[in-house]
Amino acid sequence: MKGSKLFKQRWQRQWQTYAKYLPYVFNDHAILAFVILFGAALLAYRQFLLTLTVTPLTLLLLWLGMGLTLTIFNRPATFILEADTIFFLGDQTSLVGLYHYATLYSMIINGFIELVLLLALLPLMIVLLTTKVWLLVLLICLMVTCKVMCTGWLAYRWAHFSNDYGAVSNKLVNWRQLAQAETNRQARILAFFNLFIDVPGQTAKLSRRRWATPLIRHWPGQQTARLTYLYVLTFFRQDQYFMTWMRLTLFGLAVVVLSQGWLRVCLLALLVYLLMLQLIPLVTSHRQIVFDHLMPLSLADRKAAFVWVISPLLVVTQVLWLGLALVLAPKGQELLQMGLPLVLMTLVLVFWYSGKEIETLFKRRAYRAFKK
Amino acid sequence: MALIVKNLSGGYGQAPVLHDVTFTVPDQSVTALVGLNGSGKSTTINHIIGLLPPRTGTITLNGVDLISDPFAYKRQIAYIPEQPVLYQELTLREHIDLMIRIYHLEAKRTWQEANQLLERFRLAHKLDWFPIYFSKGMRQKVMIVLAFMAKAPFYIIDEPFLGLDVLAVDDLLALIDERRAAGASILLTTHVLENIMPHAQSYVYLAKGRVEKQGPASDLVNLEMSRD
Numbered sequence: 001m002k003g004s005k006l007f008k009q010r011w012q013r014q015w016q017t018y019a020k021y022l023p024y025v026f027n028d029h030a031i032l033a034f035v036i037l038f039g040a041a042l043l044a045y046r047q048f049l050l051t052l053t054v055t056p057l058t059l060l061l062l063w064l065g066m067g068l069t070l071t072i073f074n075r076p077a078t079f080i081l082e083a084d085t086i087f088f089l090g091d092q093t094s095l096v097g098l099y100h101y102a103t104l105y106s107m108i109i110n111g112f113i114e115l116v117l118l119l120a121l122l123p124l125m126i127v128l129l130t131t132k133v134w135l136l137v138l139l140i141c142l143m144v145t146c147k148v149m150c151t152g153w154l155a156y157r158w159a160h161f162s163n164d165y166g167a168v169s170n171k172l173v174n175w176r177q178l179a180q181a182e183t184n185r186q187a188r189i190l191a192f193f194n195l196f197i198d199v200p201g202q203t204a205k206l207s208r209r210r211w212a213t214p215l216i217r218h219w220p221g222q223q224t225a226r227l228t229y230l231y232v233l234t235f236f237r238q239d240q241y242f243m244t245w246m247r248l249t250l251f252g253l254a255v256v257v258l259s260q261g262w263l264r265v266c267l268l269a270l271l272v273y274l275l276m277l278q279l280i281p282l283v284t285s286h287r288q289i290v291f292d293h294l295m296p297l298s299l300a301d302r303k304a305a306f307v308w309v310i311s312p313l314l315v316v317t318q319v320l321w322l323g324l325a326l327v328l329a330p331k332g333q334e335l336l337q338m339g340l341p342l343v344l345m346t347l348v349l350v351f352w353y354s355g356k357e358i359e360t361l362f363k364r365r366a367y368r369a370f371k372k
Numbered sequence: 373m374a375l376i377v378k379n380l381s382g383g384y385g386q387a388p389v390l391h392d393v394t395f396t397v398p399d400q401s402v403t404a405l406v407g408l409n410g411s412g413k414s415t416t417i418n419h420i421i422g423l424l425p426p427r428t429g430t431i432t433l434n435g436v437d438l439i440s441d442p443f444a445y446k447r448q449i450a451y452i453p454e455q456p457v458l459y460q461e462l463t464l465r466e467h468i469d470l471m472i473r474i475y476h477l478e479a480k481r482t483w484q485e486a487n488q489l490l491e492r493f494r495l496a497h498k499l500d501w502f503p504i505y506f507s508k509g510m511r512q513k514v515m516i517v518l519a520f521m522a523k524a525p526f527y528i529i530d531e532p533f534l535g536l537d538v539l540a541v542d543d544l545l546a547l548i549d550e551r552r553a554a555g556a557s558i559l560l561t562t563h564v565l566e567n568i569m570p571h572a573q574s575y576v577y578l579a580k581g582r583v584e585k586q587g588p589a590s591d592l593v594n595l596e597m598s599r600d
Binding site: 206222226227229230233234237238286289290291293294295296297298 | 421422423443444446447449451453457458459460461462466469470473474475476502
């Protein structure tokens with residue numbers, strides 16, 4: 001089979017898989033929230049640009065930001081499967097062809113990502129660097145080319161066995177390494193979809209976090225809702241939940257610093273909503289374990305346990321945000337303007353919305369046990 | 373009778389796998405559910421533990437019907453699946469704590485029982501390890517400890533001997549005898565008939581989703597499994 005045909009086959013299969021899961025991501029209120037967040041972010045960006053002045057610090061930040069775009073790197077796809085190392089053992093020509101096309105594909109994707117990021121920074125570049133179009137175009141082209149070349153170089157390095165002195169042989173290809181790289185790449189993408197629907201065969205990235213042990217032991221609600229213990233452990237140990245909470249809390253702190261008034265309140269409210277949306281899958285994260293179906297626990301038990309898990313987390317997040325707002329501008333009225341809507345929204349999300357979403361999730365996911 | 377399965381038909385998807393399956397597991401006894409690969413043993417187990425809804429028929433455990441009162445029904449069952457399934461983010465100690473919380477077990481007594489089982493299966497020094505990283509046999513032992521520490525009235529054990537070392541097989545069989553003597557009933561599936569024959573009181577032989585034969589365990593010696 002020709003490499004180009006094999007690449008087309010694998011690429012189509014990949015997107016058929018994604019097409020199965022995408023409807024679960026872009027549904028319900030999530031898409032509305034993303035649109036509003038995007039609009040609010042654009043508004044905040046515009047306001048930020050209007051107040052921006054050219055100083056050594058702002059220039060440095062811009063260059064750092066542009067440099068950072070080069071590090072936002074989509075690891076090259078290889079489309080090599082583990083079984084290929086066995087089935088294509090006798091004739092690797094097709095695999096070599098596949099790998100060349102996969103590398104080209106990755107170079108185009110990374111180039112495109114770099115272009116989008118730089119276009120997002122373009123207004124800042126115009127304000128802080130230069131208004132000469134040809135200079136800006138040249139700079140963008142250079143950076144995109146740099147990203148594309150890095151992708152190609154990385155793909156070449158992966159493909160070959162290497163020792164401390166460089167590649168051992170240009171002809172001996174490390175197919176197992178390429179197959180492993182592809183498995184890891186797919187796992188990262190499917191882990192995102194796994195937040196919204198059960199994707200078979202997914203294993204989460206775990207971290208022990210021993211420092212959290214006393215927190216877990218004394219977490220409220222464990223006597224009242226029996227699953228609180230499991231959900232709290234899952235939250236702290238599975239990176240996808242803990243890091244999400246960390247990221248959104250830190251992002252909220254940045255919002256508190258960079259915005260004010262009702263724009264700030266709207267952005268923070270949206271972050272609270274996104275946090276809720278991304279932590280609700282805690283409740284269904286063990287549906288592939290048979291005991292989750294055998295335990296004598298109702299949907300009400302699961303909802304109650306989730307409330308006990310999410311409430312302290314949201315309290316901590318909002319205390320941090322309000323605390324920072326207090327430090328920046330200790331005005332009672334502003335704090336009230338910020339705090340009251342957030343608290344009200346949190347109450348609605350925790351005590352009403354989360355229950356509805358959990359019910360929908362349970363109906364949606366593969367569920368063969370009996371419901372009370 | 374502990375377990376009564378009556379006219380059970382069911383399966384996965386549109387085509388039924390089980391056809392009119394009827395058998396019982398008497399009180400305080402061990403029943404072996406045997407059959408060739410694909411005969412419907414695991415499908416039967418999946419119906420009994422409530423993972424699959426029966427298309428027709430009833431399943432009753434100690435007088436409690438599965439459909440009418442699933443929580444009271446499931447509360448009576450301790451299940452050991454064929455493939456060990458564990459929570460990847462929980463240590464062995466936390467697995468035990470979780471079971472204690474979910475099933476409202478008395479913590480002190482259950483931990484005493486768990487510690488005895490952990491010693492017996494040589495897992496006592498692994499309490500703060502993550503069982504997900506254990507070998508298959510060790511994970512199977514963890515499942516045995518979790519199931520037997522609760523002292524449930526009914527045990528369902530699917531292929532318990534796979535992956536276990538010789539000592540663990542002996543320990544498990546001794547445990548099954550002890551629980552039966554203490555009043556529990558056990559339904560287990562196995563291909564290793566010589567292991568279970570001295571310990572079982574009855575058997576049920578499934579073929580192509582139907583009960584082909586059933587009777588006292590002593591008849592297992594003469595059991596002929598059809599190649600058709």
